[in-house]
Amino acid sequence: MAVVSSTVNSGELATATQYNNLRTDAVGSTGHDHGSGQGNVTISATTFDGTATVSGAWNFTGAVGIDSSVDADVTDFDLASSGDIDLVSTNDAASAIYLRENAGTSGTIKIHADQGTSESSIQLLSDAGGVDINAATGKDVDIAGGTVNLTSSDNAASAIYLRANAGTSETIKIHADQGTGTGSIELLSDAGGIELDAGTDIILDAGGADIFLKDDGTLFGTLNNNSGELLIKSSSSGTTAATFTGANVVFAGTVDATTDFTIGTTVITDDSIVMTPSSSDTVTIAGATHGILNVTTVDAAGTAADVNIDADGEIVIDAADAAGTIFKIAGTAQVNVIDGGIVPETTNDIDLGTSSLEFKDAWFDGTVTADAFAGPLTGNVTGNASGTAATVTGGTQASITTVANVVEVGALNAGSITSGFGTIDTGSSNITTTGTVSAEQLTTTDDLALSSSGAVINFNSGNITLTHADDELVLKSGAGNTLLGIDAAGSGESQLKFRNQGVNKFQLVLVPGSHISLYDHVGGNESFRMYENSDNLQMVSGDIDMNSAGGVLNVGASGNDWTATLLALQNTALLKIGATTAHGTTAGTNLISLFNGTAPAGTLTNGASFFCASGEMKVIDAAGNITVLSPHDDDGQWVFHSRDSTTGRVLHIKMEQLMRRLDEELGGGFIEEFIER
Numbered sequence: 160m161a162v163v164s165s166t167v168n169s170g171e172l173a174t175a176t177q178y179n180n181l182r183t184d185a186v187g188s189t190g191h192d193h194g195s196g197q198g199n200v201t202i203s204a205t206t207f208d209g210t211a212t213v214s215g216a217w218n219f220t221g222a223v224g225i226d227s228s229v230d231a232d233v234t235d236f237d238l239a240s241s242g243d244i245d246l247v248s249t250n251d252a253a254s255a256i257y258l259r260e261n262a263g264t265s266g267t268i269k270i271h272a273d274q275g276t277s278e279s280s281i282q283l284l285s286d287a288g289g290v291d292i293n294a295a296t297g298k299d300v301d302i303a304g305g306t307v308n309l310t311s312s313d314n315a316a317s318a319i320y321l322r323a324n325a326g327t328s329e330t331i332k333i334h335a336d337q338g339t340g341t342g343s344i345e346l347l348s349d350a351g352g353i354e355l356d357a358g359t360d361i362i363l364d365a366g367g368a369d370i371f372l373k374d375d376g377t378l379f380g381t382l383n384n385n386s387g388e389l390l391i392k393s394s395s396s397g398t399t400a401a402t403f404t405g406a407n408v409v410f411a412g413t414v415d416a417t418t419d420f421t422i423g424t425t426v427i428t429d430d431s432i433v434m435t436p437s438s439s440d441t442v443t444i445a446g447a448t449h450g451i452l453n454v455t456t457v458d459a460a461g462t463a464a465d466v467n468i469d470a471d472g473e474i475v476i477d478a479a480d481a482a483g484t485i486f487k488i489a490g491t492a493q494v495n496v497i498d499g500g501i502v503p504e505t506t507n508d509i510d511l512g513t514s515s516l517e518f519k520d521a522w523f524d525g526t527v528t529a530d531a532f533a534g535p536l537t538g539n540v541t542g543n544a545s546g547t548a549a550t551v552t553g554g555t556q557a558s559i560t561t562v563a564n565v566v567e568v569g570a571l572n573a574g575s576i577t578s579g580f581g582t583i584d585t586g587s588s589n590i591t592t593t594g595t596v597s598a599e600q601l602t603t604t605d606d607l608a609l610s611s612s613g614a615v616i617n618f619n620s621g622n623i624t625l626t627h628a629d630d631e632l633v634l635k636s637g638a639g640n641t642l643l644g645i646d647a648a649g650s651g652e653s654q655l656k657f658r659n660q661g662v663n664k665f666q667l668v669l670v671p672g673s674h675i676s677l678y679d680h681v682g683g684n685e686s687f688r689m690y691e692n693s694d695n696l697q698m699v700s701g702d703i704d705m706n707s708a709g710g711v712l713n714v715g716a717s718g719n720d721w722t723a724t725l726l727a728l729q730n731t732a733l734l735k736i737g738a739t740t741a742h743g744t745t746a747g748t749n750l751i752s753l754f755n756g757t758a759p760a761g762t763l764t765n766g767a768s769f770f771c772a773s774g775e776m777k778v779i780d781a782a783g784n785i786t787v788l789s790p791h792d793d794d795g796q797w798v799f800h801s802r803d804s805t806t807g808r809v810l811h812i813k814m815e816q817l818m819r820r821l822d823e824e825l826g827g828g829f830i831e832e833f834i835e836r
């Protein structure tokens with residue numbers, strides 16, 4: 160074994176004494192061609208079996224080949240060369256070249272390039288195998304430099320594999336201490352995707368309150384910290400889409416699904432909502448063709464599936480169809496509420512109350528017609544009261560219409576009812592007859608009542624007649640022509656009618672300066688005046704001015720003591736507000752036209768308004784919300800457009816596109832298109 164116990168310094172020339180310190184202590188021959196220290200020295204274990212000790216320094220200008228081992232038992236062992244230093248092993252075995260430090264806990268191994276500036280100043284290269292860097296447990300492997308690049312030349316899965324596999328407390332951390340850019344840490348895949356797969360949770364912790372979602376560099380969504388609550392923004396403009404408050408969420412736009420929404424046990428489809436509050440018990444709200452709405456409840460175990468409507472305000476049922484509102488029991492129609500009547504489905508089928516459950520009071524402003532009455536009857540009765548025995552009891556009766564028998568409970572005052580009877584004094588009682596009353600003179604200090612329809616009073620043997628028929632008092636001439644009619648038929652307001660059935664027309668002539676006035680019944684104030692003004696007939700009532708020449712009716716805001724106002728336009732009347740333009744093809748009849756004006760804004764207590772804006776019919780409710788009633792966009796397609804005045808939120812639904820899509824989803828056949836002329 161050759162032992163070199165000295166130091167060879169780079170560039171140092173060995174002295175003769177140092178050179179001669181090489182000695183042979185063992186038996187055998189040692190061949191060495193020193194050539195005054197300038198040639199090649201080869202120490203071979205096969206030809207030299209001993210120990211060579213060098214106590215000084217050797218300097219070789221050629222190559223040194225050691226085919227054995229070198230043991231440098233000194234403080235430092237330096238190998239220095241002006242050329243390359245190659246460590247080459249020809250041993251085909253593990254640890255063929257083994258750099259090892261084994262002196263103590265402070266020992267290190269350092270490979271150091273002082274001045275090399277290339278990217279491979281220090282290079283670990285394995286042509287056929289791998290490179291293994293392995294540190295003790297609890298110790299670090301530090302790689303520091305300008306840019307640290309990990310590049311794999313293997314075209315395979317896990318080409319670069321960062322793995323921790325020591326125990327349950329291990330972590331993998333990628334940390335940028337001072338980078339402030341949005342890409343301080345960037346995971347970039349030029350051609351493929353990025354997969355985050357965790358056995359438990361994935362935490363995204365952004366100190367800037369926003370987590371941005373991008374597609375190829377273009378922002379399409381943002382997750383925002385809104386005072387500790389989640390806010391989701393959509394599109395590159397950062398439009399708020401959903402705002403969360405605890406378990407609640409508010410969507411700023413339309414929520415749509417290609418199939419169904421399922422929330423707990425509630426399933427929402429295209430045209431129905433099915434709720435299952437308990438096992439096999441359902442509540443279904445469904446829409447059908449023609450906009451029909453069905454609400455169906457099912458109690459699988461009985462009939463307890465009630466429908467309760469509890470409103471903190473009014474409950475309004477408004478049916479546009481003439482059939483009105485239909486009430487059914489077990490699928491059979493019972494009562495219909497139509498325009499102007501509450502009508503049973505079948506005659507003589509529905510009771511109002513029972514023998515044990517009665518209504519309290521009833522008020523009718525009109526005629527009550529019944530086949531029979533049972534029980535006490537008070538008040539005035541017109542028509543026939545019939546039966547086997549009709550008894551009128553009590554004090555003085557206001558009126559008795561013909562009955563089969565009259566039982567007196569008091570005196571009939573004076574006189575007798577016989578042929579040729581004299582004066583009959585009934586006091587405050589009434590006399591009613593279905594026959595004819597003829598008298599030379601009829602005098603009364605109270606009312607004269609003609610209760611039968613068609614009753615006639617003849618004056619001068621019929622030359623003038625006063626007839627009562629169908630709530631109308633008619634004055635006729637002897638020829639039967641109606642001269643004057645006074646009608647109080649059911650409306651609560653009397654009507655004065657001037658009629659003509661002959662050739663000549665009835666004329667009411669006002670000379671210049673004259674007028675006809677009507678005065679109210681409250682304060683005696685003039686409430687209506689009709690007068691002649693420059694060949695125009697004008698009627699004035701408060702703020703109402705009708706001009707016959709111009710054909711204009713102006714209605715003001717104030718007036719006299721009116722509790723109701725009725726404006727009736729008859730025949731082919733047209734009401735136009737804002738302009739007088741007619742429709743281009745056919746002007747039409749019996750219609751109301753609104754033209755563009757200043758759109759209203761703000762609330763209107765207990766009111767709503769129709770108006771026209773941009774040629775569209777619109778309505779604004781009491782809260783100031785505006786809805787388009789003639790919904791067509793610039794392309795002529797049907798849309799629904801409504802704006803919430805409080806939040807500014809606009810709901811715009813492309814109804815025609817929605818219906819076409821729904822028709823496609825349902826297999827088609829529900830939409831028909833044609834040209835109507």
